[in-house]
Amino acid sequence: xxxxxxxxxxxxVSFPMMITNAAFAVLLFCDRMMLAHYNLDAAGASMSAGTxxxxxxxxxxxxxxxxxxxxxxxxxxxxKKMVSVSVWQSLYFVWLVxxxxxxxxxPLGLFVLERAAHSANILAMEKAYFSYxxxxxxxxxxxxxxxxxxxxxxxxxxxxxxxxxxxxxNVFLNxxxxxxxxxxxxxxxxxxxxxxxxxGLFTTGALIAFIVFMPSTKEYAFxxxxxxxxxxxxxxxxxxxxxxxxFGLDNAAFAAQILFTxxxxxxxxxxxxxxxxxxxxxxxxxxxxxxxxxxxxxxFIGMGRKDLGKKAVYQGLLLGEILVVVIAxxxxxxxxxxxxxxxxGKHTEEIYIMTRNLLYTMMIFNFADVFNIGLNNALRSxxxxxxxxxxxxxxSWLFFVPALYLATEVMHFGIYSVWSITGVLFLVSAIIYWxxxxxxxxxxxxxxxxx
Numbered sequence: 001x002x003x004x005x006x007x008x009x010x011x012x013v014s015f016p017m018m019i020t021n022a023a024f025a026v027l028l029f030c031d032r033m034m035l036a037h038y039n040l041d042a043a044g045a046s047m048s049a050g051t052x053x054x055x056x057x058x059x060x061x062x063x064x065x066x067x068x069x070x071x072x073x074x075x076x077x078x079x080k081k082m083v084s085v086s087v088w089q090s091l092y093f094v095w096l097v098x099x100x101x102x103x104x105x106x107p108l109g110l111f112v113l114e115r116a117a118h119s120a121n122i123l124a125m126e127k128a129y130f131s132y133x134x135x136x137x138x139x140x141x142x143x144x145x146x147x148x149x150x151x152x153x154x155x156x157x158x159x160x161x162x163x164x165x166x167x168x169x170n171v172f173l174n175x176x177x178x179x180x181x182x183x184x185x186x187x188x189x190x191x192x193x194x195x196x197x198x199x200g201l202f203t204t205g206a207l208i209a210f211i212v213f214m215p216s217t218k219e220y221a222f223x224x225x226x227x228x229x230x231x232x233x234x235x236x237x238x239x240x241x242x243x244x245x246x247f248g249l250d251n252a253a254f255a256a257q258i259l260f261t262x263x264x265x266x267x268x269x270x271x272x273x274x275x276x277x278x279x280x281x282x283x284x285x286x287x288x289x290x291x292x293x294x295x296x297x298x299x300f301i302g303m304g305r306k307d308l309g310k311k312a313v314y315q316g317l318l319l320g321e322i323l324v325v326v327i328a329x330x331x332x333x334x335x336x337x338x339x340x341x342x343x344x345g346k347h348t349e350e351i352y353i354m355t356r357n358l359l360y361t362m363m364i365f366n367f368a369d370v371f372n373i374g375l376n377n378a379l380r381s382x383x384x385x386x387x388x389x390x391x392x393x394x395x396s397w398l399f400f401v402p403a404l405y406l407a408t409e410v411m412h413f414g415i416y417s418v419w420s421i422t423g424v425l426f427l428v429s430a431i432i433y434w435x436x437x438x439x440x441x442x443x444x445x446x447x448x449x450x451x
Contacts, residue, residue: 014292021284045125053133062244076302084225098138132193166203247325253396270353294381365423383445
């Protein structure tokens with residue numbers, strides 16, 4: 001296949017994902033914008049507490065996410081029965097985790113927030129938000145697994161419709177519960193959490209409806225494949241758990257970044273909240289392309305064509321860099337307008353200048369992040385999950401977090417040092433993953449079970 005033919009397949013898969021992730025980016029932006037309009041400290045509190053709850057979820061999301069790779073490889077190999085078997089084994093895992101872990105993670109999370117030593121006002125809102133989100137875990141994990149049944153078969157538009165539907169519901173409920181509209185009580189940050197939980201259930205209902213009523217469900221014997229299969233369950237954990245460990249510890253490192261930032265000043269935390277929200281407008285499209293290229297790569301591997309899988313990765317990197325340029329130009333051209341829209345006038349000029357300078361700096365490092373994200377996804381899609389996990393965790397906890405501690409707590413360099421260290425992390429990760437991919441060692445792995 002020619003490069004443009006593979007690019008076309010990637011776009012076909014990535015574009016619906018891009019819409020989904022764009023919907024999530026808009027949701028996060030609207031969520032924090034409404035909270036910023038309600039109370040700027042509430043937006044900062046939701047950022048730090050939300051990141052902490054997402055970090056806990058990420059330890060187990062690796063297994064859920066890896067279901068898409070399993071489905072894609074079995075789809076490429078035309079083994080329809082194993083497509084459904086893989087989905088069911090992952091559902092059993094996330095249901096077990098979602099019904100037990102929150103009873104441990106909630107008290108531990110509240111303990112971490114208390115030790116972060118943020119201002120009393122922000123801490124109270126952080127604890128309220130986290131208390132709700134700790135028990136939310138089972139819903140997004142289930143939605144990831146159900147979406148994989150469609151995503152791995154390049155039917156991404158199905159999960160896109162379900163997720164966009166949930167995002168629309170979430171934005172509306174945010175308005176209702178944060179500000180107390182249509183007879184609902186004014187709940188602020190707690191209202192944002194409740195809206196997220198209810199909207200997640202709407203997404204679950206939509207995905208279940210698609211599975212029940214679509215003809216392909218019968219074709220893939222979905223409902224007759226529900227039995228627990230030990231070999232498939234263990235195979236899923238073998239490749240999914242390293243990914244989950246990587247996701248969890250990576251996000252824990254970024255949660256540490258936010259906690260350290262909050263200790264610098266409330267202004268630094270608020271600026272970081274805005275930066276993350278705007279950065280999502282670049283990060284999520286890059287992630288969509290990386291996931292799309294990884295799915296096409298996995299399908300080619302299932303067909304026994306690793307050479308085409310390699311081409312898919314290169315085309316995905318090219319598409320990712322193009323997106324970075326286009327989106328960065330738009331953000332740079334309208335930085336003030338985007339910032340003012342987000343904060344609703346409840347900010348100082350110092351926060352705007354801080355946000356603008358840091359945002360422009362991160363635009364440069366985003367070019368490296370395309371390789372970082374794209375190659376990490378590619379390696380894991382081939383079954384090379386341990387190397388990315390070791391690399392990512394080592395860089396995060398032997399370099400990133402110690403460097404943040406040294407810069408903020410010992411040297412007191414301030415917010416600019418935090419984001420400079422983040423940029424260096426992106427660059428070094430990209431170089432290491434590029435060397436691993438070029439070595440060809442990923443071609444030695446076998447994800448599918450041998451019948």
